[in-house]
Amino acid sequence: MDPELQDILKDFPPGPLSEYRNNASFNWKDMCLLIQGKDALVLKHKIWSTLEKDPVFAHCATKPTLKENRLLTLQRAQKLAEYNFMPAKNLLQKPEMLDSVVMAIGQLDWSSIVKLQLLYNFVISALYGMGTERHFKEIQRLMRREIGACFCLTEIGHGTNTKAMRTTAKFDVKTQEFVFHTPDFQAAKCWAGNLGETATHAVVFATLYTPDGENHGLHAFFIQIRDTQTFENLPGVSIGDMGEKLGLNGVDNGVMLFDQFRVPRAALLNRTGDVSESGLYVSPFKDKKKRLGASLGTLSAGRVGIASMATANLIKAITVGIRYSAVRRQFGPEDSNVELPVLEYQLQQWRLFPYLGAAYVLINFTRTFRKDFIEMQMAMMNKEDPDRLASVGAEVHAISSFAKPLSSWLAQQGVQECREACGGHGYLAVSGLGSVREDNDANCTYEGDNNVLLQQSANWLLNLWSLVQRRQSVAPYTPLGSAIYLDSAESILKSKCKLDTSQQWFEPQALLDAYQFAVCHLLRSTANRMQQLMDQKMDAFTAKNQAQAYHYRPLSIAYGETLFLMRMMRLLNDPNIPEQLRAVLKSLTALFGATNLMKHLSALTQGGYFQSNTSAALQTAIEQLCEKLKPDAIALIDAVAPSDFALNSALGHSDGQVYRHLEEHMASSMKTRPDWWQQVLLPPKKTSHL
Amino acid sequence: MDPELQDILKDFPPGPLSEYRNNASFNWKDMCLLIQGKDALVLKHKIWSTLEKDPVFAHCATKPTLKENRLLTLQRAQKLAEYNFMPAKNLLQKPEMLDSVVMAIGQLDWSSIVKLQLLYNFVISALYGMGTERHFKEIQRLMRREIGACFCLTEIGHGTNTKAMRTTAKFDVKTQEFVFHTPDFQAAKCWAGNLGETATHAVVFATLYTPDGENHGLHAFFIQIRDTQTFENLPGVSIGDMGEKLGLNGVDNGVMLFDQFRVPRAALLNRTGDVSESGLYVSPFKDKKKRLGASLGTLSAGRVGIASMATANLIKAITVGIRYSAVRRQFGPEDSNVELPVLEYQLQQWRLFPYLGAAYVLINFTRTFRKDFIEMQMAMMNKEDPDRLASVGAEVHAISSFAKPLSSWLAQQGVQECREACGGHGYLAVSGLGSVREDNDANCTYEGDNNVLLQQSANWLLNLWSLVQRRQSVAPYTPLGSAIYLDSAESILKSKCKLDTSQQWFEPQALLDAYQFAVCHLLRSTANRMQQLMDQKMDAFTAKNQAQAYHYRPLSIAYGETLFLMRMMRLLNDPNIPEQLRAVLKSLTALFGATNLMKHLSALTQGGYFQSNTSAALQTAIEQLCEKLKPDAIALIDAVAPSDFALNSALGHSDGQVYRHLEEHMASSMKTRPDWWQQVLLPPKKTSHL
Numbered sequence A, B: 001m002d003p004e005l006q007d008i009l010k011d012f013p014p015g016p017l018s019e020y021r022n023n024a025s026f027n028w029k030d031m032c033l034l035i036q037g038k039d040a041l042v043l044k045h046k047i048w049s050t051l052e053k054d055p056v057f058a059h060c061a062t063k064p065t066l067k068e069n070r071l072l073t074l075q076r077a078q079k080l081a082e083y084n085f086m087p088a089k090n091l092l093q094k095p096e097m098l099d100s101v102v103m104a105i106g107q108l109d110w111s112s113i114v115k116l117q118l119l120y121n122f123v124i125s126a127l128y129g130m131g132t133e134r135h136f137k138e139i140q141r142l143m144r145r146e147i148g149a150c151f152c153l154t155e156i157g158h159g160t161n162t163k164a165m166r167t168t169a170k171f172d173v174k175t176q177e178f179v180f181h182t183p184d185f186q187a188a189k190c191w192a193g194n195l196g197e198t199a200t201h202a203v204v205f206a207t208l209y210t211p212d213g214e215n216h217g218l219h220a221f222f223i224q225i226r227d228t229q230t231f232e233n234l235p236g237v238s239i240g241d242m243g244e245k246l247g248l249n250g251v252d253n254g255v256m257l258f259d260q261f262r263v264p265r266a267a268l269l270n271r272t273g274d275v276s277e278s279g280l281y282v283s284p285f286k287d288k289k290k291r292l293g294a295s296l297g298t299l300s301a302g303r304v305g306i307a308s309m310a311t312a313n314l315i316k317a318i319t320v321g322i323r324y325s326a327v328r329r330q331f332g333p334e335d336s337n338v339e340l341p342v343l344e345y346q347l348q349q350w351r352l353f354p355y356l357g358a359a360y361v362l363i364n365f366t367r368t369f370r371k372d373f374i375e376m377q378m379a380m381m382n383k384e385d386p387d388r389l390a391s392v393g394a395e396v397h398a399i400s401s402f403a404k405p406l407s408s409w410l411a412q413q414g415v416q417e418c419r420e421a422c423g424g425h426g427y428l429a430v431s432g433l434g435s436v437r438e439d440n441d442a443n444c445t446y447e448g449d450n451n452v453l454l455q456q457s458a459n460w461l462l463n464l465w466s467l468v469q470r471r472q473s474v475a476p477y478t479p480l481g482s483a484i485y486l487d488s489a490e491s492i493l494k495s496k497c498k499l500d501t502s503q504q505w506f507e508p509q510a511l512l513d514a515y516q517f518a519v520c521h522l523l524r525s526t527a528n529r530m531q532q533l534m535d536q537k538m539d540a541f542t543a544k545n546q547a548q549a550y551h552y553r554p555l556s557i558a559y560g561e562t563l564f565l566m567r568m569m570r571l572l573n574d575p576n577i578p579e580q581l582r583a584v585l586k587s588l589t590a591l592f593g594a595t596n597l598m599k600h601l602s603a604l605t606q607g608g609y610f611q612s613n614t615s616a617a618l619q620t621a622i623e624q625l626c627e628k629l630k631p632d633a634i635a636l637i638d639a640v641a642p643s644d645f646a647l648n649s650a651l652g653h654s655d656g657q658v659y660r661h662l663e664e665h666m667a668s669s670m671k672t673r674p675d676w677w678q679q680v681l682l683p684p685k686k687t688s689h690l
């Protein structure tokens, strides 16, 4: 084996998981290399082994208090910056590796990497994207870590509806300054990570007014908010901390109010619009909407990243859930003294394996989509064909708008299922599942609320549908091919499912056919529904609100899941894949597709694609695929699991020694009595009980 | 109004919720009395107003550490015992009021009431149920709170499979003692609440051996484990604390190992089996299985209680989710400056209202089922007709076996949906949703893992089905009527749904018809599937494992949801209900039924009840019912919401002043710099960044 990999792809010690491992139909090491890629693998293990040796990253024996957690997270973020796992030159060469860095550190501790990213990287790309030369020196200061920043878009009263932000920035010609003001508490900037206790600077979005009183809409500024020597708030700035959250408590999300706070003219990030010394507004964009769109465009990178973060969480949870299920024995045949691992039960497989499939599907999807995204960025830098670029941009937006919601939900549901699948012991903090659930939950909300975001994909599809209706090709508008099948919509909508055996559903192509039907059917019915409502003289806003639940929402989901499948099939069709790996990946893809397709049953039957009995074979296929994947489940986990240090779970350790780890954990707590034991024995005051 | 209610059913101050309140189609106070009942209402408010004045129950400004939490919870439990909200004489008169006490305290703080219940009540009923006269003095000591106990069934290696417990208790004739021993760590007792740091005594389940070496199976003992003066472990007993959990951290779940630990002969809870002084085993039951069943039977009470606990959690979450959605405004029509409350969006309604429906359905269900349960207990005490009693017992078991899973899942999913529905602010600890999610999660696992438990209901149904197949009436075996419709299975299975307009689905009866079809179809197909597998010479255990996912599971769920509907219709058919209340309850029931029925689409189409297009009208009905319920949503919440003190949510307060409460919360954190501010500005060591 490649010597670089020798230390990483080590055989596991014999133990409770050996039997499953020995029965696998493929070599987990090959799978590991195929699905993760060597570069990512090497980098991740370098990160984990480095941090494992660093006492700052040692697992906390008891849960830190909020205050302790904040300081620890700061120290970790600083340490991470020093380790510099992704130096600038590597980043340029292999930008996709950044996801691996974030995933590897995040699987260990989300707060520290989120904090670090927000302090420097996130703001640096915002300055690159929205600023001009005059902001380069700020970028340099950030790179040297002389200053640290936060990103302030959300206000107490507004999150999703960015256009309605109410913080104002009025230009004062006399002093050549912008005057920032927060009219009331609802207009306070909030939620910005690092704002509460760490940032010296901030990217702040505010409504720009020129001296003539004209409102030029939302603009971004890079401003200083705290003194870099004393760390006191600058006069005119009030900052608070948002306090305890459901998760990510190492990050200090803050709230900020301005009271006629003055910042230099140069603070405006002026790539898409500027104010002259004399107070005139100048912009290359004539249309306000387009300008805002262009400046918010830089944010869509965040969604691509969150899809990876969610994937990392799902991997962690499913590793714990499946390994524990292979060790945990409960019940057995009447005539036997040996109990079965709970993984042997159909129900346990049916609950967990679709999420195992989801983990693979998402790993593959986020890797390929990251590549698309990077190509788009390159093309933008090289100023390639602007028409094509606009199409790519719109399609990337449509894709990222389902990728973040679907992946964060899959992770959230998967973590919950794994928690329950581990029974009582899953409820122990040492299962490691609690923090995954808490931290992942935020992925459903930030960078665009999942439910609102999802509607964006449908909007894009509806635009394509109008082409279909006019019998024009959608090809120029789906350069990434995510909706290319709409060109065959007419014949797809006429097709009927002819499958009647469960085996036929083992073919991902069969599932893809069904999915493409579902998308076409939902798209047609959504367009019809909108037309019908508009015919009733309803405005577009109201009409859309009447079509959210059973039109927009399932449409976006079906479109997204279809692309998940398409990308997986691209991998399966790669002629270089070893046959054994292809076989198991095919089953995994089919299981993922089939389980999720069942949720679109109403579209499939209403559209006439499914006959009344078609779903029966599909259900049988799911049962059979579970059974088929059972011997491979542990090897599939081994190929994607983080290191034991990063996983940090008594139930999910790769040695399968669940009970030994639980015993070690509890040994430390074997004790005689609590400090306050005398209070337990307090003489009762009354003789009654509740 | 009834003077007792004047203080409880107060008008709300004008504010952001007024508009919705004014538009409601009914009087929330009438609904409150109808759905909760006057007695429960008065008792709950007495509890909340008492605790609100007690500093021990003041909300913690910062999250307590594990240690602080444990002590605080102990103090609260002791305080609750002193308040004695449910004195023994009331408990005898109105035993169903105990649920209200638990719900009211639990909505404020689950740990303290769980701790209290386990310390005394739970063990007292175990001693009543499994012990004899010789344990009365122990009951008295518990009632006087001289001692406190825990309940130790689960072991590290076994939870669900109780028969496989491995702690042993061997009788020693010489000393007339039982010798308790834990062979290894996997046999350690664990998870028992109060064991970690509080209990002096324990109900312990162990395998009983007589001196002749015979194994008599699992038996319960009441034994002392700590010195009541020094609180040290008794020699031969080691106790540990299980440490941090995902929730319920005020409760000290413990782990315990015995090393040849001796307890007096009288410790055996000997109602169903005893050991004579000479070491002979004597039991009124000949069949070991039956004896175990009888002694574990007392546990099913716990499930009835958990259904109420889950209901209390769901109510709390949905109160926050819906009130916040009515206040939170985001987006609006193009031509308007006013943004709409997010409750106006179809998607938000569709996400939340089914859980509002679930809250009502569960309140009604748990109330009526508690009555059935109490009647059964009375009948048992009065030793009524044993045949009927056996049938009632089996049916109660079948019902509690879905009631706990379905209610705890509805709560878990509902809390998650509400968390997301509140956007970013829902992720703040002050939303109150985090602790509900964490604490409720345990309800999915203890007192029987949800997934395993659910199979019990299906088992019972399959027994009835064999009667149906022999054309015998099931009536004698379903005295509570939960499955009485199986007597018409033949005609039900021949029926077809004839509805084609959405309005027809507004009738709960239409939904009930569809549900009964689904149950009959799933029952028939499960029985067929089992027959088919057994015909292949598969043993029953293995066959059942092959039919869990698409047979047992959906069957139990459909049966459960059908009973939810039936109980709701019993309420709707009560001629004394004011017409306005009936109307809105009917819509709520229909929405709950319709949303959940959609999950059984595969059974309905495969069985031929639904035509390919039937589900379209059902979906439209759901959209329309959401729209219809919108003006009533806030009043429906007002009728079930806990007091603001118990709710303790900045987002869900009854005054609707979301932003004021958020401001108050953050005002306390407006500050200049953290203690460790100098560390933030640490001079950077390298010039690179991640």
Ligand SMILES: Cc1cc2nc3c(=O)[nH]c(=O)nc-3n(C[C@H](O)[C@H](O)[C@H](O)COP(=O)(O)OP(=O)(O)OC[C@H]3O[C@@H](n4cnc5c(N)ncnc54)[C@H](O)[C@@H]3O)c2cc1C
Pocket (backbone or CB within 6 Å): A151, A152, A153, A154, A157, A158, A159, A160, A161, A190, A191, A192, A193, A248, A253, A442, A445, A446, A447, A448, A449, A450, A451, A452, B328, B330, B331, B342, B345, B346, B347, B348, B420, B421, B422, B423, B424, B425, B427
């Ligand atoms: C941990 C965390 C970190 C964050 N970090 C930052 C940060 O660094 N900087 C920053 O600026 N912000 C940050 N945010 C804020 C985040 O971006 C917002 O919370 C997010 O955009 C959602 O907006 P909102 O909270 O206003 O939700 P809202 O828009 O108020 O949504 C509330 C509910 O209404 C629904 N809804 C809204 N509009 C519609 C519609 N048209 N149709 C149907 N339903 C609708 C939503 O689905 C949601 O359920 C952070 C948030 C969190 C939780």
Ligand SMILES: Cc1cc2nc3c(=O)[nH]c(=O)nc-3n(C[C@H](O)[C@H](O)[C@H](O)COP(=O)(O)OP(=O)(O)OC[C@H]3O[C@@H](n4cnc5c(N)ncnc54)[C@H](O)[C@@H]3O)c2cc1C
Pocket (backbone or CB within 6 Å): A328, A330, A331, A342, A345, A346, A347, A348, A420, A421, A422, A423, A424, A425, A427, B151, B152, B153, B154, B157, B158, B159, B160, B161, B190, B191, B192, B193, B248, B253, B442, B445, B446, B447, B448, B449, B450, B451, B452
């Ligand atoms: C907060 C809390 C408090 C508790 N308090 C107490 C207490 O006071 N006293 C006490 O004695 N115990 C207590 N318990 C323990 C609790 O009763 C058990 O955890 C519970 O019964 C589940 O058992 P288990 O953990 O062994 O799960 P397991 O039986 O190990 O289940 C693991 C998984 O296997 C699945 N599974 C098991 N068998 C099958 C099958 N045949 N078919 C399909 N799937 C299967 C389950 O669905 C589950 O997903 C407590 C637990 C918790 C979390």
